[in-house]
Amino acid sequence: MPTLTVLLLLWAIGSYSFPATSDTHKQDVDMVQNYLQKYYNLERGTSRSGEQKSSDLVAEKLKQMQKFFGLKVTGKPDAETLNVMKQPRCGVPDVAQFKSTPRSFQWERTHLTYRITNYTPDLPKKDVDHMIEKAFELWSNVSVLTFTKVFEGEADILISFYWRDHRDNSPFDGPGGGLAHAFLPGKEIGGDIHFDEEETWTNDFRNYNLYYVAAHELGHSLGINHIHDIGSLMYPAYIYYGDIQLSQKDIKAINALYGEHKEKYFGRPKEPQVTKEPQVPQACDTKLTFDAVTKVSRDLFFFKNRFFLRTDDSQQEVDFNGISLFWPLVGAGVDAAYEIAIRNEVFFFRGSKYWAFNGDQPKYGYPRDIHSSFGFPGKVKKIDAAVHQEETGKTYFFVANKYWRYDEYKKSMDTGYPKAIIRDFPGIGKKVDAVFQNDGFFYFFCGTRQYQFDPKTKRILSLLKTNSWFNCK
Structure with a gap:
């Protein structure tokens, strides 16, 4: 299938934002082709005379797949699309009739x-x-x-x-x-x-x-x-x-x-094993709260229960996805997260464990324990929020009504901590749900409120809604 392979290869090269070898591109091209054929009925084989038709068909199948998984619909095999394609899954197609048989789609008896x-x-x-x-x-x-x-x-x-x-x-x-x-x-x-x-x-x-x-x-x-x-x-x-x-x-x-x-x-003494459908966060819900927020590259990631919301600089696109779909090792639920952009590292915390990633690739040797790695006392069971300050190389950890400051270069906690949150971050309250840094400012999420805070002057600059980063009317 030379035409399709060349088409996908060109798209793949244009879709990557990181260096990759031609062998890597070829593997991804093969994966995309096989994935669309297996799960989205992409026809096998094409001819040179049908090059444009083949190109349109591949783009259409990619859009179909991206829409199904709640990805940004581009019709191109971008990094997010490739990441989803690499996830383990059911072998049944997502479109048309899976594993077709001559029978109808239901049993005739119960x-x-x-x-x-x-x-x-x-x-x-x-x-x-x-x-x-x-x-x-x-x-x-x-x-x-x-x-x-x-x-x-x-x-x-x-x-x-x-x-x-x-x-x-x-x-x-x-x-x-x-x-x-x-x-x-x-x-x-x-x-x-x-x-x-x-x-x-x-x-x-x-x-x-x-x-x-x-x-x-x-x-x-x-x-x-x-x-x-x-x-x-x-x-x-x-x-x-x-x-x-x-x-x-x-x-x-x-x-x-x-x-x-x-x-x-x-009629049964035992209740059936059924619960309400898990709530997918609604970006424009006025009562929306978050468990964690962090920047990854130029995008913002907002974590709620086992889902995350993603928005880019334009604030026009908000994607809803499962945490385990993109970071399967982390599982469901994130207590805190922060990025060290200069190292392309992202850290996720859940309970007393934390994971480190380079982009979407897990780093070796994780999860690790927050007590042995950072020096938290045993009474600290989880991290409420965390943020890395690029200018100083310090990471702030918020736990209950106190906060710690960690030196990423010395790999040790600064002396004199923990301190009371209200002492150095006046006005935001005693407890922090989530926090991230943008353009030198800290953005604290406390319940349904968001505070833009200047760490240099220790002043609140503005009070915002938690969903102010989304394109809500």
């Missing part, structure tokens, strides 16, 4: 059987059985569907672990990439779930949680497509928060296919 045909050596057999059973219970609790496990013979849904090419026209790609896939309801292979045996399957946060992936793939087996809402279990990227639940959109999707059985909600 009682189904399943059988586990083989087991991964990564986990004890009883753990696999338990996690698969929980995945079925998750969907059964909110629908009219019931499931029975069988141990031999035929079953509606067969669950298997496979390597690479396993003769279903959807070969696995090795560690990372596509983790598993499933087929629509129907006869023969319809409804079956396949896990990539080259992945490392676990029952916790390490590598890939089998229960989480099984629950997602079962949604496909029952007839549900991917949902672009990052709070949904049916979101295509692997984002495991430790709490596996169905969003309202997941429940609406399963009930649209099979109907709702109200007795299941009220």
